[in-house]
Amino acid sequence: MDRRKFMRGAAVGALGSAGAASLAAPAIAQESPKVRWRCTSSFPKSLDTIYGGAEDVAKYVREATDGAFDIQVYAAGEIVPGLQAADAVSNGTVEMCHTAAYYYVGKDPAWALGGVIPFGLNARGMHAWLYYGGGLDLLNEFYGTQGLHYLPAGNTGAQMGGWFRKEINGLADMEGLQMRIAGLAGRVMEKLGVVPQQIAGGDIYPALERGTIDAAEWIGPYDDESLGFYQVAPYYYYPGWWEGNLSLCCYFNQESWQSLPENYRSLLGTATRAATTEMLAEYDYKNPQALRRLIDAGAQLRAYPQDVMNASFTAAQEVYAEINGENEAFKKIYDSMMQFQSETYLWQQVAEYTYDTFMMIKQREGALAGQQAGGNQ
Amino acid sequence: MDRRKFMRGAAVGALGSAGAASLAAPAIAQESPKVRWRCTSSFPKSLDTIYGGAEDVAKYVREATDGAFDIQVYAAGEIVPGLQAADAVSNGTVEMCHTAAYYYVGKDPAWALGGVIPFGLNARGMHAWLYYGGGLDLLNEFYGTQGLHYLPAGNTGAQMGGWFRKEINGLADMEGLQMRIAGLAGRVMEKLGVVPQQIAGGDIYPALERGTIDAAEWIGPYDDESLGFYQVAPYYYYPGWWEGNLSLCCYFNQESWQSLPENYRSLLGTATRAATTEMLAEYDYKNPQALRRLIDAGAQLRAYPQDVMNASFTAAQEVYAEINGENEAFKKIYDSMMQFQSETYLWQQVAEYTYDTFMMIKQREGALAGQQAGGNQ
Numbered sequence: 001m002d003r004r005k006f007m008r009g010a011a012v013g014a015l016g017s018a019g020a021a022s023l024a025a026p027a028i029a030q031e032s033p034k035v036r037w038r039c040t041s042s043f044p045k046s047l048d049t050i051y052g053g054a055e056d057v058a059k060y061v062r063e064a065t066d067g068a069f070d071i072q073v074y075a076a077g078e079i080v081p082g083l084q085a086a087d088a089v090s091n092g093t094v095e096m097c098h099t100a101a102y103y104y105v106g107k108d109p110a111w112a113l114g115g116v117i118p119f120g121l122n123a124r125g126m127h128a129w130l131y132y133g134g135g136l137d138l139l140n141e142f143y144g145t146q147g148l149h150y151l152p153a154g155n156t157g158a159q160m161g162g163w164f165r166k167e168i169n170g171l172a173d174m175e176g177l178q179m180r181i182a183g184l185a186g187r188v189m190e191k192l193g194v195v196p197q198q199i200a201g202g203d204i205y206p207a208l209e210r211g212t213i214d215a216a217e218w219i220g221p222y223d224d225e226s227l228g229f230y231q232v233a234p235y236y237y238y239p240g241w242w243e244g245n246l247s248l249c250c251y252f253n254q255e256s257w258q259s260l261p262e263n264y265r266s267l268l269g270t271a272t273r274a275a276t277t278e279m280l281a282e283y284d285y286k287n288p289q290a291l292r293r294l295i296d297a298g299a300q301l302r303a304y305p306q307d308v309m310n311a312s313f314t315a316a317q318e319v320y321a322e323i324n325g326e327n328e329a330f331k332k333i334y335d336s337m338m339q340f341q342s343e344t345y346l347w348q349q350v351a352e353y354t355y356d357t358f359m360m361i362k363q364r365e366g367a368l369a370g371q372q373a374g375g376n377q
Numbered sequence: 378m379d380r381r382k383f384m385r386g387a388a389v390g391a392l393g394s395a396g397a398a399s400l401a402a403p404a405i406a407q408e409s410p411k412v413r414w415r416c417t418s419s420f421p422k423s424l425d426t427i428y429g430g431a432e433d434v435a436k437y438v439r440e441a442t443d444g445a446f447d448i449q450v451y452a453a454g455e456i457v458p459g460l461q462a463a464d465a466v467s468n469g470t471v472e473m474c475h476t477a478a479y480y481y482v483g484k485d486p487a488w489a490l491g492g493v494i495p496f497g498l499n500a501r502g503m504h505a506w507l508y509y510g511g512g513l514d515l516l517n518e519f520y521g522t523q524g525l526h527y528l529p530a531g532n533t534g535a536q537m538g539g540w541f542r543k544e545i546n547g548l549a550d551m552e553g554l555q556m557r558i559a560g561l562a563g564r565v566m567e568k569l570g571v572v573p574q575q576i577a578g579g580d581i582y583p584a585l586e587r588g589t590i591d592a593a594e595w596i597g598p599y600d601d602e603s604l605g606f607y608q609v610a611p612y613y614y615y616p617g618w619w620e621g622n623l624s625l626c627c628y629f630n631q632e633s634w635q636s637l638p639e640n641y642r643s644l645l646g647t648a649t650r651a652a653t654t655e656m657l658a659e660y661d662y663k664n665p666q667a668l669r670r671l672i673d674a675g676a677q678l679r680a681y682p683q684d685v686m687n688a689s690f691t692a693a694q695e696v697y698a699e700i701n702g703e704n705e706a707f708k709k710i711y712d713s714m715m716q717f718q719s720e721t722y723l724w725q726q727v728a729e730y731t732y733d734t735f736m737m738i739k740q741r742e743g744a745l746a747g748q749q750a751g752g753n754q
Contacts, residue, residue: 032409032443063643064441066409122733123501124534124661127654132662157501158728220728239732266440274650277504284501285509285717288724301727309735313744320746335750340662342747345733345740347665350678351535351597353733355616356499356722358686360730363722367690369697370719373712 032068042082042099045075053154053279054098060271086251090147095256105183109323110330114139116246118188118316123155123245125344133340138333149257153272154248154279161237162217163229171307180216185242191315208232221290230299409445419459419476422452430531430625430656431475437648463628467524472633482560486700487707491516493623495565495693500532500622502721510717515710526634530649531625531656536617539594540610548684557593562619568692585609598667607676614679
């Protein structure tokens with residue numbers, strides 16, 4: 001505080017003399033105009049990590065500009081409901097939002113491609129495709145038709161496959177299940193005989209408890225734990241094949257975006273990339289602890305049976321064939337993403353996967369140094 | 378340009394009137410002083426992705442401050458040799474560098490922990506430990522004793538295990554091999570009977586060609602391809618168990634770091650996080666293409682035999698026991714990293730690993746949409 005007061009005093013003195021040198025600094029100031037924006041999040045504050053993605057972007061921007069570019073983040077429902085975040089940006093109610101692109105598949109399935117699609121990319125693949133494989137440009141071509149500019153911001157990593165009241169021993173057990181699962185994943189599940197239900201986060205627990213639904217998917221251990229599903233639907237399945245990653249994103253109102261000076265636009269590009277590193281790190285730190293607590297509390301960890309996985313994969317291809325046949329915007333982006341998918345798994349299965357496999361074997365043997373030290377098993 | 382000229386004109390006008398409102402902007406300008414720094418990279422420009430990490434940080438900072446904070450990046454050798462980058466920062470020759478922490482294990486093995494150690498964390502684990510598991514603070518406690526402030530900046534992901542003139546069919550084939558491999562990995566390899574050699578990048582190819590050395594490790598497909606190793610040592614092994622990730626980093630001269638206004642320090646934190654997303658994405662995009670080209674050109678892809686992997690793991694534990702017995706700084710950071718390692722693999726083997734495994738099976742079956750479309754096999 002003292003330092004700033006001193007510098008303000010110095011600035012006033014310099015302005016008083018109005019020398020050429022003193023004019024150099026204000027020339028910079030002109031590129032740092034005071035901008036105050038509102039960002040509506042699709043998430044409640046209680047989902048602190050995913051909600052935190054918007055807070056991270058705002059903090060990075062605010063700090064870098066010494067408060068000149070000030071983004072205020074609002075939780076779902078404070079300005080508009082969570083699932084209307086993108087609409088509030090399109091129509092100019094707010095300048096930006098932080099959301100999951102697949103919330104808007106009701107408008108057009110192509111929306112989902114900026115978030116994740118069933119049997120899509122994992123987090124590393126998604127970022128490579130977005131930033132180097134042409135994904136970002138293709139998506140902005142589409143979102144531009146909605147009056148929006150898109151930047152990815154945060155990632156959850158691969159998610160869990162949801163909570164079930166009863167164990168699933170094979171494909172036949174999926175038939176007729178009422179499951180809280182939305183969007184394209186719901187459409188795939190339907191082909192397996194599942195009856196997809198759209199239920200808001202806060203209503204899932206009572207629906208599972210009463211048996212109105214048989215299963216529900218949410219996010220991963222850390223977020224799922226807080227909603228207490230393990231108490232009423234103890235079978236916890238993996239992997240969430242509809243979310244091999246989830247790339248959160250910011251949408252910006254196009255006019256608002258274009259009104260920004262170039263340095264602020266660049267800063268938002270930097271801040272959103274930084275938020276991606278940060279959110280993945282935060283989930284990767286919190287999820288193991290939460291998984292341990294969930295298991296201690298009685299959650300029964302289960303892998304989806306292979307026939308369920310294979311049938312889901314086949315059903316997903318059918319859904320994509322249907323959509324591609326009638327939706328050029330979807331097909332153009334999907335083809336690009338899928339072309340890269342087979343590339344990325346070609347590489348990831350070599351060094352990355354075999355290293356992790358070896359280390360996971362050592363983990364199961366209890367041979368890792370952290371386990372030998374008795375820190376955990 | 379026109380817009381800036383106009384705004385400068387407006388600023389001069391406002392200053393002329395010297396009203397209270399016009400003083401608000403210069404108060405911000407004081408927090409954006411002109412700063413011109415030099416960053417020495419440990420890498421040549423030809424390694425464009427890893428060298429690009431420093432360029433990315435500089436670009437993000439320069440653009441966000443509209444050029445006020447201007448970091449000039451110099452390739453290895455332009456100011457100091459690549460392996461002296463951290464020293465040049467410590468002694469104030471330059472304000473910052475971009476380097477790999479393990480280059481300095483000769484001073485103290487603890488240096489390596491800011492980059493990667495054999496059988497250490499993978500990229501996701503490293504970022505979680507650094508930003509949420511206390512790693513960043515522990516490392517800065519150590520690097521602070523060297524007059525440096527540390528920020529991670531960029532990651533290569535898991536690396537390859539190097540090029541061999543002859544096939545390795547088991548542990549016995551490692552005995553007596555002359556291998557270009559440095560630092561802690563060299564120390565581990567010694568316990569397997571390998572004779573580690575330190576050879577600069579440009580000298581590796583002729584040494585392999587003449588048979589002066591039998592094997593050499595470098596980075597991954599994209600970077601390895603440019604040095605042409607496949608022509609003289611065609612057996613290309615994975616995984617590089619000494620580099621389950623490589624977290625590149627910036628070191629800042631402590632006095633330079635402390636002289637920065639808070640907004641610039643925050644911006645560097647943001648820019649380095651962003652550079653991490655960017656570099657991983659770039660490698661993940663370029664490596665599959667390079668791997669494909671290498672295989673087409675005759676590279677023979679091979680997994681390290683399990684007995685080599687197991688013996689290397691055991692040897693690494695012996696090396697750590699030796700270092701921990703005599704080096705408190707190393708032990709303190711290592712214990713924290715290893716405690717988190719067993720945590721992170723507990724979680725990563727659930728959703729992330731099983732999702733990737735399923736998708737890799739589909740890839741091998743040729744069932745991925747990108748393969749069905751005939752894009753590649």
